[in-house]
Amino acid sequence: MTYYSIGEAAAKLNIPESTLRFYEKKGLLPLIKRDEAGRRLFSEDQISLLVTVGCLKNTHMSISDIKKYIDWVIEGDSTIEQRLEMLNHHKQAVLAEISLMTESLEGIQVKITRYIKHTQEALR
Amino acid sequence: MTYYSIGEAAAKLNIPESTLRFYEKKGLLPLIKRDEAGRRLFSEDQISLLVTVGCLKNTHMSISDIKKYIDWVIEGDSTIEQRLEMLNHHKQAVLAEISLMTESLEGIQVKITRYIKHTQEALR
DNA sequence: ATACGACTTAAACCTTGGTTTAAGTCAAGC
DNA sequence: GCTTGACTTAAACCAAGGTTTAAGTCGTAT
Numbered sequence: 001m002t003y004y005s006i007g008e009a010a011a012k013l014n015i016p017e018s019t020l021r022f023y024e025k026k027g028l029l030p031l032i033k034r035d036e037a038g039r040r041l042f043s044e045d046q047i048s049l050l051v052t053v054g055c056l057k058n059t060h061m062s063i064s065d066i067k068k069y070i071d072w073v074i075e076g077d078s079t080i081e082q083r084l085e086m087l088n089h090h091k092q093a094v095l096a097e098i099s100l101m102t103e104s105l106e107g108i109q110v111k112i113t114r115y116i117k118h119t120q121e122a123l124r
Numbered sequence: 125m126t127y128y129s130i131g132e133a134a135a136k137l138n139i140p141e142s143t144l145r146f147y148e149k150k151g152l153l154p155l156i157k158r159d160e161a162g163r164r165l166f167s168e169d170q171i172s173l174l175v176t177v178g179c180l181k182n183t184h185m186s187i188s189d190i191k192k193y194i195d196w197v198i199e200g201d202s203t204i205e206q207r208l209e210m211l212n213h214h215k216q217a218v219l220a221e222i223s224l225m226t227e228s229l230e231g232i233q234v235k236i237t238r239y240i241k242h243t244q245e246a247l248r
Numbered sequence: 249a250t251a252c253g254a255c256t257t258a259a260a261c262c263t264t265g266g267t268t269t270a271a272g273t274c275a276a277g278c
Numbered sequence: 279g280c281t282t283g284a285c286t287t288a289a290a291c292c293a294a295g296g297t298t299t300a301a302g303t304c305g306t307a308t
Contacts, residue, residue, distance in 0.1 A: 007284065017285090018267055026265090037274055039285055052235070058228035063265070077242075084239040087232055094229050098222055104182035105218050108211055111176070115208035118201075131254065141255090142297055150295090161304055163255055187295070 003033070003041035013050055020050075027067045028053055030074050049073065059094045127157070127165035137174055144174075151191045152177055154198050173197065183218045 010017045023029055024040070029050075033041040042050075049070070056066050069086060072079035134141045147153055148164070153174075157165040166174075173194070180190050193210060196203035 005284075006286095016267080019265090021287090022266060037285075038287095039274090052231070055228040055231040058224050059232065060225075080239050080242055084236060084243065087236050087239070091229065091232060091236065094225060094232075098225055100182050101184075101218060101222055104179040105215065107176070107179040108183065108215060108218075112208060112211050112215065115204050115211070118204055119208065129254075130256095140297080143295090145256090146296060161255075162257095163304085 001043060003043055004047065006040050006042070009040075009042040009047060009050070012047060013054065015054075023050075023053070023063075026063050028063070028070055030070065056090070059090065060097065061090055065090075125167060127167055128171065130164050130166070133164075133166040133171060133174070136171060137178065139178075147174075147177070147187075150187050152187070152194055154194065180214070183214065184221065185214055189214075 004012065006017050006020055010020055013020075020029070020040075024032060029040075029046065032046060033043070035041055053066055053070070056069065061069075065086075069083060072083050072086075128136065130141050130144055134144055137144075144153070144164075148156060153164075153170065156170060157167070159165055177190055177194070180193065185193075189210075193207060196207050196210075
């Protein structure tokens with residue numbers, strides 16, 4: 001199995017090393033191995049779990065909820081229903097947030113349109 | 125002209141009074157009037173400006189950028205082009221954020237689908 | 249005239265999500 | 279054998295966006 005150093009993992013995921021260390025401290029990187037010198041070893045599995053963490057972060061799940069999810073992943077198949085329910089619930093929250101943003105953007109668009117009209121009228 | 129007390133404004137906008145005071149301190153409520161007793165008087169114009177602030181907040185504009193916008197509003201018509209450029213720029217950022225969320229949500233949906241399959245297979 | 253509710257202020261406090269700093273360990277190349 | 283670069287830690291620091299607290303001032307209903 002191939003492992004990545006924290007520097008390599010950070011480069012692959014395009015996030016700072018400090019963030020990876022911070023995530024470990026927050027419990028988002030359980031079971032992470034170390035070499036004889038105490039350096040973290042990121043497996044492919046860890047990397048792809050971190051990609052999932054990225055999706056959850058991008059959709060504004062809090063770190064404590066992401067930790068809950070990771071803990072269930074580590075616990076194994078017996079928690080699949082919980083994970084499913086959590087992700088479904090999160091999905092609804094994300095859809096609601098996207099709706100709110102879209103709606104608010106329409107309000108902003110009204111201003112944009114008005115400003116465009118105004119600048120054009122100034123040219124008449 | 126009718127004015128609203130901070131309590132009425134808070135109820136209308138459905139945000140805490142403390143937030144309105146905080147916004148004033150941050151410069152988002154310039155020109156706000158006071159009665160003889162020093163109490164804030166929110167005009168209809170203030171309220172609708174706050175609705176706009178709400179749209180900007182919902183789409184994750186920072187308070188310091190909102191302040192910049194408000195300052196331009198106060199400054200008058202000479203700043204319409206700046207406002208237009210700012211809102212257009214913000215709109216692009218919002219669309220990019222919505223895209224990122226939508227894309228990340230698809231990654232989450234893959235997990236959901238997999239979990240559903242798994243729980244169904246467990247019933248076979 | 250007094251108590252109550254709605255308001256005022258400044259300052260302290262809080263959470264979230266990191267980033268930075270300082271001091272140290274280690275492996276490898278010169 | 280010594281420097282350099284990549285790593286380690288704990289703890290301090292930071293910014294954003296509020297919220298809470300404490301002490302005080304009003305206007306009004308009883």
